[in-house]
Amino acid sequence: MAQDTVPDHSLSEFTLGELVSGNEVDFSTLQGKVVTIEYWGTR
């Protein structure tokens, strides 16, 4: 199944690590936006 079980969490519980590329993002300023977090790796 492609979709995992969805636990009860909100965006405010997450903090991004050091910025490598792109725009600085502050989750607290994204009201009204849909946010996707893609977990990925280089290997």
Added chain:
Amino acid sequence: MPHLVQMDKKLSRKGLVVVAPEVQGSSQEDILQLVEKNDVGYTVTKGITGPGLATGIPRTAVFDVSGKLVYVGHPMAPETEDAIEDALKEATSDESEKPGSSGLAPRKTDLVPSRSWTNDEKRVIEASLLEVVGTVGKFKLSNGQPFDYDITRLSEADQQLIKEALAP
């Protein structure tokens, strides 16, 4: 990654914000190599802290406009795009706003029009500055995405420019 790059380009103006933390502890050089190879325009970071959602990678988590987690799944799965499209029905779309507007409500006149800003780590970002509250600058990217940034972390020249813009 290419799939998400396309989705970002297609849906960012409809209110989608994509962030991609690299979670294998790879070097900045290795991360940047893939970012450049795939022409990634969205935000890429070294890791993320918070609840563990990724049972394997890659994994995409979707948060609706209220910040609630509504989906976790493989980025290539059709359900992922469906979940994003569903969530976007409630999103603040930049397409309905006037060109150059920020997505912030109410719309503000730019304190400093769009330009390149440099921080104390020599990173450069293109954005306009809407206002300053204390030491926090409220910026807007060219795609309309707003963000806050501590202006004391900007270069001396940028801080001076802001000081002049704030002067009566």
